[in-house]
Amino acid sequence: MRKQIAAANWKMNLTINEAETLLYTILDANLEVSENQKVVFAVPAPYLTLAAKKVTDHSNVFIAAQNIYSKKSGAFTGEVSVTMLKSIGVDHAVIGHSERREYFNESNEFLREKVKLCLEENIVPIFCCGEALPVREVNQQNQFVQTQLEESLFDLSADEIQQVVIAYEPIWAIGTGKTATSEQAQEMHAHIRSQLAAKYGEAIANNISILYGGSVKASNAKEIFGKPDVDGGLVGGASLVADEFVAIIKALKS
Numbered sequence: 001m002r003k004q005i006a007a008a009n010w011k012m013n014l015t016i017n018e019a020e021t022l023l024y025t026i027l028d029a030n031l032e033v034s035e036n037q038k039v040v041f042a043v044p045a046p047y048l049t050l051a052a053k054k055v056t057d058h059s060n061v062f063i064a065a066q067n068i069y070s071k072k073s074g075a076f077t078g079e080v081s082v083t084m085l086k087s088i089g090v091d092h093a094v095i096g097h098s099e100r101r102e103y104f105n106e107s108n109e110f111l112r113e114k115v116k117l118c119l120e121e122n123i124v125p126i127f128c129c130g131e132a133l134p135v136r137e138v139n140q141q142n143q144f145v146q147t148q149l150e151e152s153l154f155d156l157s158a159d160e161i162q163q164v165v166i167a168y169e170p171i172w173a174i175g176t177g178k179t180a181t182s183e184q185a186q187e188m189h190a191h192i193r194s195q196l197a198a199k200y201g202e203a204i205a206n207n208i209s210i211l212y213g214g215s216v217k218a219s220n221a222k223e224i225f226g227k228p229d230v231d232g233g234l235v236g237g238a239s240l241v242a243d244e245f246v247a248i249i250k251a252l253k254s
């Protein structure tokens, strides 16, 4: 049975003191995260070690890197590898966020290598996909996202694909306050799941968590997460406010 997941993406925000306070406040909020749920914090790289140590006492709570490099080690100044993450207890990584694709020119092919590497090291890739506004305006979003999946994920084996979490994040809804309607989210999630089913079979497709990202907040999480193919969210801005993120966690399906 696929997991329901609330994933925080702090992006490039917070000082260490602010990060500690936020994480501790959320963890101390009497969270009851069931076996069928996961809470993930994608924190800035300098805070990964501290955050990974802090969550060891909390069941079903995990720490993610916001990015990795596509090689395991070597002369790649400034980059962070999956091997390093593994060695500090980090077990998830956001791969292919639209900000990485846009500002750092990360291609589907490059992201395919990163996903592979995560799986080799037993790190769960949270693979992001999603279209920009001009693509949606000409109603090409399904084909666009399908190509992202095909080029980055569809050479994985049946065992491998089931380790991947997919996050659908329409770029026009990220940080804009403009959320996709729950119907738009469901429509795309159903499309993604149908593509997974066509490639790997229905049973496997039904095992894969598909998160929605784009202006999720406490006030809309319940409705969006309530849709049958939406298995939680990847949350930016609202994950920086403890009460908001706690409410978002509570909005997960049980």
Ligand SMILES: O=C[C@H](O)COP(=O)(O)O
Pocket (backbone or CB within 6 Å): 009, 097, 169, 173, 174, 175, 176, 177, 213, 214, 215, 216, 234, 235, 236, 237, 238
């Ligand atoms: O990774 C998270 C997404 O980019 C969503 O960000 P947002 O919740 O601030 O719109």
